[in-house]
Amino acid sequence: MSEYYDPKTYPAQWNYLQPGTMVDDYIIERELAHGGFSSVYLARHRITQIQVAIKEYLPRKLAHRTWNNNIVANSDQSKKLFIHG
Numbered sequence: 001m002s003e004y005y006d007p008k009t010y011p012a013q014w015n016y017l018q019p020g021t022m023v024d025d026y027i028i029e030r031e032l033a034h035g036g037f038s039s040v041y042l043a044r045h046r047i048t049q050i051q052v053a054i055k056e057y058l059p060r061k062l063a064h065r066t067w068n069n070n071i072v073a074n075s076d077q078s079k080k081l082f083i084h085g
Contacts, residue, residue, distance in 0.1 A: 015058075015065060017041055023054060036060055057085065 016039055021028040026043035029051075033040045037059045044051050058065065062082040063073050073079035 015039075015060070017056065017069070021069065022046075026052065026054060028054070 016031050016034065017023070017028045019028055019030055023043065025046050027046055029042045029044055031039055032042050032053060037057065039056045039058060041054045041056065042051060043054045058071060059082065061074070062078040063071050065071055073082050
């Protein structure tokens, strides 16, 4: 697990999906908004080029993104809460 997670020393860019990231058939273009529980991104379908908004559930008090875009719970205790949603 991630007992050593410290948000004060965590790279800010890891909190959000970076432009160019693929999510299913969509390419992230940029972040539109974020809060304590989620982020909203502007994305474009890779074939049709239609733009959509994608909302990502990622409560910062319960989980964080790793350098390779994996989402992991901040602790064993927060894992159950994060999975429950």
